[in-house]
Amino acid sequence: MLKLLQLLEEDCTLTDSQLAAMADLSVEEVAQQRKALEEDRVILGYKAIVDWDRTQREAVTALIEVRVTPQRGEGFDRVAQRIYQYDEVESVYLMSGAYDLTVIISGRTLKEVAQFVGEKLATIEDVTGTATHFILKKYKEKHLIFERQEPQERELIFV
Amino acid sequence: MNYQTILNKRIQAVKPSGIRKFFDILEEMNDAISLGIGEPDFVTPWHIRDAGIYSLEKGYTKYTGNAGLMDLRREIANYLARRFDLHYDPKGEIVVTVGGSEALNLALSCLLEAGEEVIIPTPSFVCYGPLTEMAGGVPVYLQLKAENQFRLTAQELKSAITPKTKALVLPFPCNPTGGVMERADLEAIAAVLEGTDIMVISDEIYAELTYGQKHVSIANLPGMRERTILVNGFSKSHAMTGWRMGYTCGPQPVIKQMLKLHQFGIMSAPTTSQYAAIEALKNGDGDIEKMRAEYDGRRRYLVDGLNRLGLHCFEPKGAFYAFPDLRSTGMSSDDFCEQFLRTQRVAIIPGTAFGPGGEGFARVCYATAMKDIAEALVRLERFLDAIK
Numbered sequence: 001m002l003k004l005l006q007l008l009e010e011d012c013t014l015t016d017s018q019l020a021a022m023a024d025l026s027v028e029e030v031a032q033q034r035k036a037l038e039e040d041r042v043i044l045g046y047k048a049i050v051d052w053d054r055t056q057r058e059a060v061t062a063l064i065e066v067r068v069t070p071q072r073g074e075g076f077d078r079v080a081q082r083i084y085q086y087d088e089v090e091s092v093y094l095m096s097g098a099y100d101l102t103v104i105i106s107g108r109t110l111k112e113v114a115q116f117v118g119e120k121l122a123t124i125e126d127v128t129g130t131a132t133h134f135i136l137k138k139y140k141e142k143h144l145i146f147e148r149q150e151p152q153e154r155e156l157i158f159v
Numbered sequence: 160m161n162y163q164t165i166l167n168k169r170i171q172a173v174k175p176s177g178i179r180k181f182f183d184i185l186e187e188m189n190d191a192i193s194l195g196i197g198e199p200d201f202v203t204p205w206h207i208r209d210a211g212i213y214s215l216e217k218g219y220t221k222y223t224g225n226a227g228l229m230d231l232r233r234e235i236a237n238y239l240a241r242r243f244d245l246h247y248d249p250k251g252e253i254v255v256t257v258g259g260s261e262a263l264n265l266a267l268s269c270l271l272e273a274g275e276e277v278i279i280p281t282p283s284f285v286c287y288g289p290l291t292e293m294a295g296g297v298p299v300y301l302q303l304k305a306e307n308q309f310r311l312t313a314q315e316l317k318s319a320i321t322p323k324t325k326a327l328v329l330p331f332p333c334n335p336t337g338g339v340m341e342r343a344d345l346e347a348i349a350a351v352l353e354g355t356d357i358m359v360i361s362d363e364i365y366a367e368l369t370y371g372q373k374h375v376s377i378a379n380l381p382g383m384r385e386r387t388i389l390v391n392g393f394s395k396s397h398a399m400t401g402w403r404m405g406y407t408c409g410p411q412p413v414i415k416q417m418l419k420l421h422q423f424g425i426m427s428a429p430t431t432s433q434y435a436a437i438e439a440l441k442n443g444d445g446d447i448e449k450m451r452a453e454y455d456g457r458r459r460y461l462v463d464g465l466n467r468l469g470l471h472c473f474e475p476k477g478a479f480y481a482f483p484d485l486r487s488t489g490m491s492s493d494d495f496c497e498q499f500l501r502t503q504r505v506a507i508i509p510g511t512a513f514g515p516g517g518e519g520f521a522r523v524c525y526a527t528a529m530k531d532i533a534e535a536l537v538r539l540e541r542f543l544d545a546i547k
Binding site: 007011013014015018021022023024152155156157158159 | 176178179182185186195196197198284285334400401455456457459460463464508512529530533
């Protein structure tokens with residue numbers, strides 16, 4: 001199971017037969033384990049990592065520090081839930097330290113993001129403060145480097 | 160000027176590698192998939208590169224001692240003890256060289272008198288024969304057999320020994336076959352060598368890349384350390400080919416002579432690379448594990464695919480090569496590989512490039528991205544269908 005997860009986390013485009021050979025399992029075993037992992041929501045989904053800056057589409061991402069008042073019996077979960085329901089919200093993490101939640105949101109323009117924070121996020125009951133940081137440039141995400149790496153110039157040698 | 164009479168005849172007699180023609184075709188194709196180059200596709204781990212950069216920032220740009228930085232030799236000694244239970248004194252038994260290749264050259268040059276023989280099991284990496292010839296020796300090629308998974312047997316070794324035999328090259332884990340020698344195999348070889356004056360040059364550059372079992376060095380066997388010149392380096396284990404970092408270990412009287420040759424021919428191995436190598440040994444064991452696991456996945460996939468397509472391939476337990484048997488296609492290795500390259504644009508290396516015994520096989524390197532291996536297998540299937 002762990003081996004399968006490691007392989008998929010690295011590259012989810014691997015086919016079941018590739019995974020089978022690599023993890024020393026049969027194709028049926030891979031299909032079975034994968035199905036179980038998906039059903040148990042150990043695997044939440046499979047997504048491409050996109051560099052929107054290379055396209056015509058405008059996109060801004062912001063990281064928002066959110067301070068909230070935890071609720072009796074529910075802690076931070078209920079307010080986190082109210083935040084993550086919004087489609088604009090990409091990720092929500094509970095943090096240790098100076099603030100409580102990290103919320104990552106993406107929108108088409110700065111204005112769109114600012115509006116979301118001002119009108120939706122900051123007005124949620126129990127949210128006591130926000131600090132919005134716009135992401136200026138992405139260098140690396142999920143172990144992938146955004147900048148194209150120029151290959152070393154080379155002449156083939158026989159080794 | 161008639162250079163033929165001017166230039167050394169021994170050197171002139173050495174034939175250049177026949178594989179050049181093949182690479183010329185490959186270099187002109189920019190969309191070809193290459194499973195041809197025997198080199199890790201990983202970039203050297205950042206902390207190692209960083210150590211090299213840091214040494215430059217600190218201004219460490221001078222020569223080092225001839226044998227290499229003492230710190231590095233100490234780390235090499237610790238590493239060999241930790242990983243392979245090999246014990247060498249950093250003072251007098253270790254020399255840091257410009258890649259494993261220089262170490263091989265030092266070993267052969269220091270051992271050979273004119274006309275003395277070196278037993279070279281083949282198929283194997285191409286440098287042993289030419290280096291032997293250039294040092295005035297005579298290569299005695301010993302063809303390993305596919306049915307033995309390209310291991311060297313005691314019987315084969317016995318049959319190749321003559322009164323002129325000076326050394327045996329032991330190239331395991333093996334490029335190009337992926338074959339390994341397990342302890343029992345080595346014990347049989349050691350029994351043949353015992354009581355002779357034959358030296359072993361053990362090229363263990365792929366020692367870290369074994370799958371399912373740990374590499375055993377012949378120097379680890381009783382009575383063998385005194386007759387073994389160990390050659391190793393950082394190229395394959397730490398993806399550091401371009402840094403040119405190797406080393407050799409052996410009994411003090413042998414190393415003493417090798418150091419002279421290194422001292423006058425090279426001075427010292429590159430200083431920046433030596434600082435990077437210290438970092439590789441201090442904090443790089445995890446990198447090795449990670450790369451090995453990655454290679455292992457690709458290895459399983461490739462070998463499985465080759466066998467599925469009917470190109471029989473024994474399980475290669477070392478290095479990063481598979482060595483499938485092409486004989487069922489009725490084609491020669493050269494024809495197969497050239498046509499495969501020309502029609503399907505995938506480069507693999509004909510077994511004949513690795514000396515006698517390679518005919519009928521090809522080397523497929525899996526130090527390549529998984530998607531390339533997958534695509535190469537698709538094209539191989541297409542090729543096999545077309546030549547049926």
